[in-house]
Amino acid sequence: MISEDKIREHMEVRSADGSHVGTVDHMEGQSRIKLTRTDSDDGKHHLIPLEWVDHVDAHVHLSRSASDVRSNWETLN
Template identity: 75%
Template sequence: MISAEQIREHMEVRAADGTHVGTVDHLDGTTRIKLTKMDSEDGKHHLIPIDWVDHVDAHVHLSKNARDVRMQWATIN
């Protein structure tokens, strides 16, 4: 299981297919990652569950492909 302490601000988030889907703004509690709105096509923050994280190295790698991530993430202003 991934530990939230492994995830740092400004880390790139990549989908399982290698596509860039965002940049970590900060952790939203202990269960979600808030992505920066500056790096978002719609200019909004998006939240993804830590459960989607497959592994962390220099980047946060997700277990879902980019299409699924974008269809299922939560959007906030």
């Protein structure tokens, strides 16, 4: 699994199919990434588990498709 210390604020998060799914706000604990709400279609924060991360370079790359990510992420009000 990817170490949370490789993930930084404002990194772009991309799905396995190359789509932009969000921008990192910050790590929520050691196991979830909180995405910015300003970059979200619904204006809400979303959380994705660190276990969905495939690898990190200049971006956070996920192992799931954009549609799978959006249908399974946790939404905060």
